[in-house]
Amino acid sequence: MNNKISLFLFTMIGILLLSLSSCKKDDDTAVTTVAVLTTSSITKITDDSIVCGGNITSDGGAAVTARGVCWSTSQQPTIANNKTNDGSGTGSFTSKISGLAINNVYNIRAYASNSIGTAYGQQVSYNAAPTKKELFNQMLSWMCGSFSSKNHADTTVNQYIVDVRLKMAQIWSNRNVGENIYWLYVEQAYASDTNAPYRQRIYKVMMASNGDIYDEVYAIPSPANYLHGYNNTTVFNALTAANLTLKDGCDVAFTWNAAGQYFTGATTGNTCMAVGVPGVSYITSDATLHQTFMTSWDRGYNASGQWTMGPDWPYIFDKVATYPFNASK
Template sequence: MISRIAFLCFLAVSLIACKRSTNVEQSDIAELHEVMQGTFSSKKQSLADSTYFNIILHMYPIWQDKGAYLYVEQSLSNMPDQPYRQRIYELKKASDSTIASVVYELPNPELYIGKWENPYAFEQLDPSDLIERNGCAVVLKKVADKIYEGSTNDRSCESSLRGASFASSEVTITPNKIISWDRGFDNENKQVWGAKDGGYVFDKL
């Protein structure tokens, strides 16, 4: 009798684990994809601390029939037509409990400036045309309802910007804001670019 009860308990736990695994692959990816969409601003943070710039961040869905993709564009608020970063993110399952935000560069990115307003402009492209930034994916885990946290793997994201050897990203995503701390380090682990005291806080507009 005891062994039968133990077996039934084991079976129930196994079924719950399988269900959670399915949720990560389906509902959580869809939820994260939705939460990340929108226009964000670090204006409030820049007014409180002059060491942070006023940055506009746009993240909008593209290729919705091909997966969970987002076009990402960042610029200083006073130079919206001159973005300093253009990327495409792809959200996909990394493990039973995590989601990877894979980072891609665009061929001819200047052709897509401001196209966050017109996702159909990306129909001329295919995911196979993108250039993956190997080792730069951010691996995210759900920590509360519609709240995700994660980072890049240690020293895996190569970078040569301003004398860096590698870059790191730490990210927190909520329904109302995104906190992103991007930094570059040299071979001796000395920080050579990025915010010193913490991540940029982007409030959803």
């Protein structure tokens, strides 16, 4: 009987020891996971890049072999999208993102990869608003082209809206090198007789150091010599700015409307004086410039400030052709 009890106790002690040994092995086995990290805030913004990064606080028990940031215009970007490669290991790191297109919102997340997988930090966003220089060049590229009000004339009941053709082409691209100054030849004519334009001007389009954009309007000597000059801008090579006559007070100031993604432009007050127009003392000009069309509204006023000339609403000009614009000078 005692032998049976002893055998039973010995067996139970063995089972208990085996169980304890098994539990100990389970406790000693470390669980490996993906890394733990956060995304840094955007700390530096330049004309063509931003600086972000992340901080890896734990490698999850397996070495971090790749880290950086990934970005996309879609939510929750992954390394399948655009990404940087910024070394390995834990701790803080810095990432530089370049080449972001203007007028886009980008979502950014830090990432860290180990043998288990890839982990991500929280998402931060960046609105790639255009720089002042980018806006300036964008406006000029939108201006350069051939415009027509035919569609507006065909669809409106306003008898004063007729088919007009408007051409704007860059000239003198090799002048004012290093300055934010560009020159455009502007020709406007009724579609019924494009060989007899009623307006031929040269615009000097400028951006001030504070980013303000405006243009000055100049009359051309012997304008018939430059008929259809938009087709061959070399005809202006012999002409200089000194040969032009400034239309004083007729400059137009432009403003970027970020919400609507277009430019607005207008003359100021009654400073653009009318010459040789019966019953008109001064003229105002208002315009909007979009990527595929523009509006233009010229109105004349007498000395008492009464509106005496011009249509009831702006002309709408569709852009039917794009002319080249060279911003590199």
